[in-house]
Structure formats: structure tokens, C-alpha cells
Amino acid sequence: MKSHQESPQDLVSQKHRGQKMIWHPFTQMKVGEHDHPLFIERAEGSFLFTPEGHKIFDGISSWWTCIHGHSHPKLTHALASQAAKLDHVMFAGFTHDPAIELCSRLHSWLPQNLSHCFFSDDGSTAVEVALKMAFQGQQQRGLTHKYKFGALHHGYHGDTLGAVGVGEPGNFYAELFSPLLLKCERLSVAEDPRRIVHHQENDLDSVLELDRINVQSFFAQFGNELAGFILEPLIQCAGGMRMWCPETLEEIRHQCDQYDVFLIADEIATGFGRTGTFLALDQTTVQPDILCLSKGLTSGVLPLSMTWATDAIYDLFLGTSESGKAFLHGHSFTGNPIACSVANASLKLFDEEPVLHKSQTLSDVLRTNWGTLSEMPQLTNVRTLGTIGAANFKSMNPGPGETKSATIGQQIHRKLLKEGILVRPIGTMLYLMPPLSTQPDTLKEAIFVIKNALKTL
Ligand SMILES: *Cc1c(COP(=O)(O)O)cnc(C)c1O
Numbered sequence: 001m002k003s004h005q006e007s008p009q010d011l012v013s014q015k016h017r018g019q020k021m022i023w024h025p026f027t028q029m030k031v032g033e034h035d036h037p038l039f040i041e042r043a044e045g046s047f048l049f050t051p052e053g054h055k056i057f058d059g060i061s062s063w064w065t066c067i068h069g070h071s072h073p074k075l076t077h078a079l080a081s082q083a084a085k086l087d088h089v090m091f092a093g094f095t096h097d098p099a100i101e102l103c104s105r106l107h108s109w110l111p112q113n114l115s116h117c118f119f120s121d122d123g124s125t126a127v128e129v130a131l132k133m134a135f136q137g138q139q140q141r142g143l144t145h146k147y148k149f150g151a152l153h154h155g156y157h158g159d160t161l162g163a164v165g166v167g168e169p170g171n172f173y174a175e176l177f178s179p180l181l182l183k184c185e186r187l188s189v190a191e192d193p194r195r196i197v198h199h200q201e202n203d204l205d206s207v208l209e210l211d212r213i214n215v216q217s218f219f220a221q222f223g224n225e226l227a228g229f230i231l232e233p234l235i236q237c238a239g240g241m242r243m244w245c246p247e248t249l250e251e252i253r254h255q256c257d258q259y260d261v262f263l264i265a266d267e268i269a270t271g272f273g274r275t276g277t278f279l280a281l282d283q284t285t286v287q288p289d290i291l292c293l294s295k296g297l298t299s300g301v302l303p304l305s306m307t308w309a310t311d312a313i314y315d316l317f318l319g320t321s322e323s324g325k326a327f328l329h330g331h332s333f334t335g336n337p338i339a340c341s342v343a344n345a346s347l348k349l350f351d352e353e354p355v356l357h358k359s360q361t362l363s364d365v366l367r368t369n370w371g372t373l374s375e376m377p378q379l380t381n382v383r384t385l386g387t388i389g390a391a392n393f394k395s396m397n398p399g400p401g402e403t404k405s406a407t408i409g410q411q412i413h414r415k416l417l418k419e420g421i422l423v424r425p426i427g428t429m430l431y432l433m434p435p436l437s438t439q440p441d442t443l444k445e446a447i448f449v450i451k452n453a454l455k456t457l
Contacts, residue, residue, distance in 0.1 A: 038417065043070030046438045048422065057446050059423045059432045064237065064269050065300025068349055069437040075301050078345035082338045091119065091334040098340035105347050106306070109278050111287040114308040118327070119335040123268035123294040124158030126305035127230070130290045131162050131182070132329055133309060134228030134262040137316045140325055143227075143260060148183040150222060150229035150261065154239030155186075157230060157266050166230050168239055185226070187218045187252075192234075195243040195383040197371035211248040215255055223259030228290070230264040233280040234385060237269040240429050241390035243383055246284040253286045262289040262313065268305070272296030273350070273359040273436050275386035289313060299346045304339035358436050362387050365440040369447045370432065376454050379430070389447075390431040408457075415453050421446050 006014075023029060024037060041051045046069050048056045061067065068075065086096060103117050118129050131149065138146040151157075151166040158164070164174050165181035174181075189211050193203035233249055236242040256263040265288035270280040274296065277283055281291075290313065294305035319325035333339075349355055363386045370389035374382040382391040393408050409425035416423050423432060432450075434443060 045069040045071075046435050046442055055420055056417065057421045057434075057442065059421050059434055059446060061433055061435050062300050063295070064274070064433055065295040065298075067272050067274070067296040067436045068299045068346060068353075068355070069435040070300075072299065072349070072437075074345050074349065075299060075342050078341045079301060079338055082341035086337045088333070088336055088338070090332075092330060096335075096337050096340075098337045098344060099335045102340045102343050102347075105344060106293075109347070109350070110291065110308060111279075111281065113287045113310050114291055115311050116309050116314040118307045118309070118329075120305045120307065120331050121303045121333050121336075122158075122305055123266075123292065124160040124163045125331060126268065126292040126294050126307045127157045127163040127166070127264075127266060128160055129307040129329060130230070130264045130266075130292050131166065131228065133290060133307065133313065133327060134264060136327065137262065137313050138227040138260075140316045146225060146227040146260070148185060148222065148225045148227065150185050150187060150218070150226045152231050152236065152239075152244075153186045153188045154236045154242050155230070155232060155266075156236065156238030157232075158268075171239060185218070185222045188214060189244045189248050191381075191383075192243050192245045195385055197367065197374055197382050197384065208245060208247050211245060212251050215248060215251045219255035219259055219261075223255065223261060226259065226261045228262040228264050229256055230266055232266050232268075233270060233286070234275060234283060235270060235280065235388065237388075238426065240392075240426060241383075241388060241431050243385045243390075246286075249284050249286055253288075256289075264288060264290040264292065266292045268292055268294045272299075272346075273355050273386075274388065274433070276356075276360050276363045277386070278350070278356060280386075297346070298339055298342040301342045301346075302336070302339040303333075304336065304343055353437075355436055359387055362434070362436060362438060362440065362443065365443055366432070369444050372447070373451065373454075376451065378454060378457070387436060388431065388433050390429060393428040393430065411457065412453065415457070416450065419449050419453060421449055423450070 039051055040048045042049050046058055048058050058066065058070070082098060089096060099119065120126055120129055135147070149166050154168050156167050156171060161177065161180055162182060164177055166184050167174055169175045169178065190207045193199045193207060229252060231252065234244060234246060236244065253263055265281055267279050267281065271293050272278065275283065281288065289310050291308040292305065297306065298304050317325050317327050366387055366389050367384045370384055371382060373379055373391050378393055379391040380394045408428055412430060413424050423430065425431070
């Protein structure tokens with residue numbers, strides 16, 4: 001029985017028991033000494049703090065979510081005041097100001113053909129919504145032979161089964177689930193040589209030509225069967241920070257038009273200033289049919305996502321109640337008012353601070369400083385896109401489940417945590433993706449520490 005007076009020892013053992021129950025994501029729970037999860041007590045700006053007061057630079061924005069830095073006062077204020085007013089209401093048959101404000105505020109930042117928005121809770125559900133919307137939309141316009149999806153090799157779109165089905169089969173052991181997955185055809189695109197610091201000028205033409213031929217033959221083969229084609233514009237993040245060509249994206253858009261395929265842009269990682277522009281798509285001429293947003297939407301404060309669609313898609317779902325055409329999808333927390341309020345406060349910062357200006361300054365500082373990593377003999381393919389810097393460890397090809405590749409990433413992760421920097425390499429790929437509000441000097445200092453750590457590895 002729980003007593004009324006808990007002694008400090010009780011609390012310690014309770015904490016110990018509770019922690020042993022927690023099953024962590026992407027984690028082998030049969031862990032060794034080094035791998036106990038680190039307690040974080042509080043966070044502020046670009047830094048996390050342990051209970052002992054150890055200060056850690058959040059070099060990956062807490063899984064790419066936290067664009068304005070942690071515990072931004074304007075976001076925490078929006079959260080608290082909305083919570084006191086309206087915490088939640090079901091979204092079928094009800095609506096509220098925070099959701100309405102969010103749609104109209106965000107719309108001005110998006111490609112203007114996107115005029116309707118469906119709310120859900122996280123990146124994976126935004127992708128599920130997009131896939132179901134594309135498929136049902138094709139069915140309802142009579143293109144019933146379109147039952148497959150197209151996607152890029154190395155793509156990552158989330159961990160629910162629909163999203164896994166359009167991700168790279170070799171990533172994160174997705175292959176295991178193949179009997180459960182939807183039908184997907186995959187296209188390979190080349191990396192963009194312009195993103196590499198000190199690249200050779202003459203690589204580009206042959207890369208673009210090869211991509212163009214691959215895109216065209218892919219669509220000639222599969223275009224008629226595809227309901228939608230999903231991709232992460234300009235950079236495949238979880239797939240290894242693979243930066244690819246805007247021209248190739250434009251060719252895919254063109255082919256989608258030729259074959260009546262809905263183009264789904266997954267900007268869950270790239271949105272909200274991460275690549276130097278509001279969307280990565282803003283660096284191209286492409287307007288997608290469907291757009292998925294999440295991670296940066298509330299700057300990592302609360303889970304929330306949106307799937308935007310065109311009038312043409314929205315109209316395919318209109319009919320009488322008996323027509324069976326409605327989009328019958330929803331989640332308990334759809335359009336949560338507190339999350340919407342935080343997203344509104346986050347968007348206001350894009351005007352007030354202004355965030356895109358900071359993102360561009362940080363992008364320049366990153367390219368200059370991260371670029372110096374190309375001097376390191378262990379590294380290759382040192383590249384940047386906006387505020388994302390990446391590089392690969394040489395001569396260690398990360399095969400599926402390859403232990404050596406995991407070891408180098410874990411080694412550098414542990415070593416840098418001790419030095420007060422959070423990086424979490426994916427296989428043999430080392431990267432930085434700091435909050436956009438990071439001070440340039442903080443970023444320079446972090447890269448300096450990373451370089452020194454690499455020297456002693
Ligand atoms: C993280 C991510 C997702 C999945 O989002 P969750 O919120 O983790 O479910 C989908 N697509 C991309 C590009 C992502 O980076």
C-alpha cells in the first residue's frame with residue numbers, strides 16, 4: 001500500500017522501478033553499462049540539463065523537432081493559457097479558434113494550390129492520412145487500377161505500417177515487416193554534388209541526365225499503377241541525410257502530371273525553415289498535391305501534424321451522406337486546441353524574430369565551419385543543406401544490421417555526450433541539425449569540439 005509520507009529512499013526506489021518498466025524507442029533494451037538512458041531534468045534554448053547540472057548542446061534539435069530552442073517563453077505561455085481555456089474537444093462536428101487560426105496563418109506560407117487541411121497527431125499519421133487520401137481519391141475518380149505507391153530508395157516516412165511500406169526496405173529492419181506492407185515501387189535518385197563542400201564543378205550535368213532517364217523509365221514502367229508518389233524534397237533525412245537535386249524533383253512532378261499520380265511531399269523533417277527556406281519545396285518550382293507537416297509545427301512542444309491537399313483532391317470526397325465518399329479517418333486528439341495554439345505562437349515567431357533570417361545566417365555559419373571537417377581523414381562527402389550538416393565515415397559501408405557501423409556511431413555519440421554535445425549518428429553518417437535559434441558562436445564551438453573528438457577517436 002502507498003503510504004502518505006514517502007521517504008527519499010522510497011522515491012529513489014520508485015524511480016528505479018519505474019525506469020525499468022520503460023521500453024525505449026529504437027533501443028536494444030538488453031543494454032550494457034554505457035547505454036543507460038540519460039536523465040534530463042530541464043531544457044532551455046539550445047541546451048539540455050541533467051539533474052547534476054551537466055549542460056548538453058542539443059545538436060539534433062531533439063529528433064529534429066525543436067526549431068526555436070527549448071522552452072521558448074512565448075510557446076510555453078501559449079500552451080498554458082490555451083490549456084486553462086479549452087483543453088480538448090472532439091473534432092468531428094466541433095471546431096475552435098486555435099485550429100482555424102492555424103490553417104489561415106499557415107496557408108500564407110505554403111504553395112497556394114494547397115487549400116484544405118486534415119489534422120492528425122504525428123508525422124507517421126500525417127503520412128497515413130496522405131496515403132489513404134491519395135488512394136481513396138484515385139478510386140473515387142474512377143482510376144481503380146491505381147493501387148500502388150511510388151517512393152524513393154532510402155526514403156523514411158515513419159514507423160506505422162503504411163508509412164513503413166513506402167520507406168526504404170533496408171532501413172531500420174523494415175524488411176521484416178514486408179508481408180504486412182502495401183505495394184510500393186522505388187526509384188533511385190543521385191546525390192546532389194553541389195551540396196558537397198569543395199565539390200567538383202563538372203559533376204552536375206551527368207548526374208542530372210542520369211536522374212532524368214531513371215525518372216522517365218520508372219514512370220513509363222509503373223506510372224499507370226501508381227495512386228501517389230511520396231518523397232522528402234531535397235533531402236532524405238533518416239535515410240542518411242542524402243541531399244538530392246531540385247531539378248530531379250521537378251522532373252518527378254512533371255511525370256506525376258503525365259500519369260495522373262498524386263505527388264505527396266513529406267516535409268515533416270524539412271519544413272519550418274530547416275533548409276534555409278520555409279519549405280524545402282520553396283527552392284524548387286514544384287507544387288505538390290498533398291503535403292505532410294509535423295515535427296517543427298509546434299517546435300517540438302506537443303505532437304501535432306497536418307496533411308494539406310488541393311481543391312481537386314478535396315472535391316473528389318464530396319457527395320451525399322450515403323455516397324460513401326467521405327474521408328472516414330480520425331484520431332482521438334485530432335486538432336487538439338493546445339497543440340494548435342502552440343503552433344500559432346510558433347508561426348508568429350517566423351514574423352517576429354524573424355526565424356528565416358536566423359536560419360539563413362546559421363546555414364552560412366554551418367557551411368563554413370562544418371566544411372572544415374573535410375580536412376578530417378576519417379570523413380568523406382562533407383555536405384550541408386540549410387542548417388543540416390552531414391558527413392560519412394570512410395570505408396565502412398553500413399549494411400543492414402552491420403555491427404561495426406553501429407559501433408563508430410555509438411562511440412562518437414558517447415564521447416561527445418561527455419563533452420556536452422548531443423549528436424546521434426545514423427549508422428556511419430554523422431550529422432548536425434541544431435535549433436534554428438542557436439547562436440552562431442555556439443555552433444562554431446560545437447563543431448570545434450566535434451573535430452577534436454574525431455582526432456582522438
Ligand atoms: C520523423 C519523420 C516521419 C515520422 O514522424 P513521427 O512523428 O516520428 O511519426 C515521417 N517522415 C519524415 C520525413 C520524418 O523525418
